[in-house]
Amino acid sequence: MLAAVRRLPTRASGLVSPRIVAASSNVVRAAAFSTSSRVEALSKFNMPAMSPTMTEGGIAAWKKQPGESFSAGEVLLEIETDKATMDVEAQEDGIMAKIIVGDGSKAVPVNSPIAIIGEEGDDISGADALAAEAEKDASQTKSEPKEESKPEAPEPPKSEPKKEEPVPASQPAASSSGSAPVRNEGERVIATPVARRIAQEKGIPLSKVKGTGPEGRIIKADVEAYQPEAAGAAAPATSPSAPSKSAAAPSAPAPAPSSSADYEDTPVSSMxxxxxxxxxxxxxxxxxxxxxxxxxxxxxxxxxxxxxxxxxxxxxxxxxxxxxxxxxxxxxxxxxxxxxxxxxxxxxxxxxxxxxxxxxxxxxxxxxxxxxxxxxxxxxxxxxxxxxxxxxxxxxxxxxxxxxxxxxxxxxxxxxxxxxxxxxxxxxxxxxxxxxxxxxxxxxxxxxxxxxxxxxxxxxxxxxxxxxxxxxxxxxxxxxxxxxxxxxxxxxxxxxxxxxx
Incomplete structure (x- = not known):
């Protein structure tokens, strides 16, 4: 297995690797980041697996910021597992082009892109485009299994799939207006992984967020610009005949507390x-x-x-x-x-x-x-x-x-x-x-x-x-x-x- 790793090209062997050496070959493969797609000679850095059973983790802190170069042996970031915080060191010299998943992020899937890196002398102007491509690929991969399992859950009303077909045509009109989009119950919400994570942390229902990305996709800026009061007032006006089931659903998160609240919400750590x-x-x-x-x-x-x-x-x-x-x-x-x-x-x-x-x-x-x-x-x-x-x-x-x-x-x-x-x-x-x-x-x-x-x-x-x-x-x-x-x-x-x- 080690011989196979040594035969990889310089970039594919990884500019960074976890400090802890895992015995499992799966961990070694997961810790090496993917370079399947590049923009301007840059490469994606995926979330490594720090143990054989790790499926997701958190990013405690990045030690290198975009534009900063690093040398072999330097700590690039700290990854939070369910039991400990572990360092990830650089094996070779390089440069941090862009951070996709920032400090404090939780439940980041293993092998999902978290940064764009390169070597000294690389043109890092294409980092944003490569990061957007990484987010798009991750969101498509994440949504595919949901589409396969969707027909099994809402199977009784067989006439509903026909009604859902014209929905994409009406989405551009909804996204172009100032009001929040109206989605049918059970309709899949398309959003980037970063947008989903921020929405979960802030308790924002993605079904009420207007997407400005390609084909109505919800991106990070949409979630950050979401206003609970405006969305709550606009939804009944745009769909008076729709029942208020989605608004009164028990699973709907409560609005974010005001600054004068007598309590503080602390995000749940992986541990x-x-x-x-x-x-x-x-x-x-x-x-x-x-x-x-x-x-x-x-x-x-x-x-x-x-x-x-x-x-x-x-x-x-x-x-x-x-x-x-x-x-x-x-x-x-x-x-x-x-x-x-x-x-x-x-x-x-x-x-x-x-x-x-x-x-x-x-x-x-x-x-x-x-x-x-x-x-x-x-x-x-x-x-x-x-x-x-x-x-x-x-x-x-x-x-x-x-x-x-x-x-x-x-x-x-x-x-x-x-x-x-x-x-x-x-x-x-x-x-x-x-x-x-x-x-x-x-x-x-x-x-x-x-x-x-x-x-x-x-x-x-x-x-x-x-x-x-x-x-x-x-x-x-x-x-x-x-x-x-x-x-x-x-x-x-x-x-x-x-x-x-």
Whole structure:
């Protein structure tokens, strides 16, 4: 496959490529941009696929603007996937001629044109024409499947297709007037991808926008110039006999809020959209049940304090080094979870419909809160890893997660998940399972409690107690199995020296 890529011409091999090297040949083909059509020696740059499963992504920011030249190795743009923001670097020297899809764009399909680029010395005067051609090709490709599936949906009234035939002849008259066009219900709206994206972000119904492009096509300028009040007043006047079904349809977006509104609308990021979809699916389709247990943490806290004191002494006054070597309570929890997974391997599993996959290693996903949403980087083979290494890996993964720099292999997969909210003062909560995994463990904070103690004179003693709750998928893990796992987890944490050997 690599030999085939090397045989491509200089432009076809790509002036830019993603920093992350994907193993799939599909990704390599998608990451190389198409140069099938050129204007003035320029070429189209298509949206690359940053992972084998990526079908669309967002453009976080362009690092090069039109007219700016770039050298090999420079970052041209940042692409936002559902889990991270990734850089796209230049492989060769070149020049940015035109940006088609700007900063902040969401749901950009893989392989769709997003920019026009060239080499040093190229005439970039034809960039606008090539960009318009790219938008036209993309809109035609997008509309073709809709035309094929259209006859299946509105099939009952067979006389309607005959009425729709003369509609194109009346469109020029509608577009030439100052009022918004009137489209029959079910009539296909022709618009460029950029116009559709802007309309979706602003909540503008494309059926009410007057198209000034070729054959009445709606372009970016039409959407930006759309006035909700004028369109709403003009539509009933031009079609008094038409029912107000389209205006009162539940799916019609509400008008944009005024500047004096007491709220702010934030566009949904690709990451937040995926989180919402997967967690909704998990909560609705997976038979969750919950098992809680109290764990005494005194020995863990004592052992942690002793280790951290030794680390500070070893650091020799270097506070940064001592901070990096410090163990957290979460590190002990992660290790104890791996011990329990070894003792009760039925929990270390995943549901794949026709089969249940049982994992031989404890690859534990740690939930990390980021500005754009929750992500679960994976600490690999926790059972065969010491506490110091677990701590270092967790800190590094969490830092990259908050910066949006995780690689796909660092958050895809995992056999078990831990969500710890004890640092926020939360004592108890239940977590939603991360499919296809069988379970997720919710960790609350540690409180001082009075517990019975027959060995003391008072009959009681103070203890630092933490509550843990496991959410289990009943298709994989029965109640008794989850109870055995929680008992093994409790025993490991209450006797931490057992997994120090």
């Amino acid at each position: 937040r959209r995926v989180i919402a979809s997967r967690l909704t699916e998990s909560k609705q389709q997976l038979p969750h049940y919950y098992v809680s247990i109290d764990v005494e943490m005194d020995k863990v806290l004592q052992l942690r304090a002793a280790f951290n004191a030794a680390s500070e002494a070893k650091a020799g006054g270097d506070k940064q080094l001592a901070k990096q070597a410090k163990l957290s309570v979460g590190d002990f929890i992660t290790k104890a979870a791996s011990v329990a997974l070894r003792e009760v391997p039925e929990v270390n599993a995943a549901w794949y419909g026709d089969f249940i996959r049982s994992y031989k290693k404890a690859d534990i996903s740690i939930a990390v809160a980021t500005p754009t949403g929750l992500i679960t980087p994976i600490v690999r083979d926790v059972g065969g890893t010491g506490l110091a290494s677990i701590s270092a890996q967790t800190k590094a993964l969490a830092a990259r997660a908050r910066d949006g720099k995780l690689k796909p292999e660092e958050y895809q997969g995992g056999s078990f998940t831990i969500s710890n909210m004890g640092m926020f003062g939360i004592t108890h909560f239940t977590a939603i399972i991360n499919p296809p995994q069988a379970c997720i463990l919710a960790i609350g904070g540690t409180d001082t409690r009075i517990v019975p103690d027959d060995s003391s004179e008072q009959g009681w003693r103070k203890a630092n107690v933490m509550q843990a709750t496991i959410s289990a998928d009943h298709r994989i893990v029965d109640g008794a199995t989850a109870a055995r796992w929680m008992k093994a987890f409790k025993d490991a944490l209450e006797n931490p020296l057992s997994f120090m050997l």
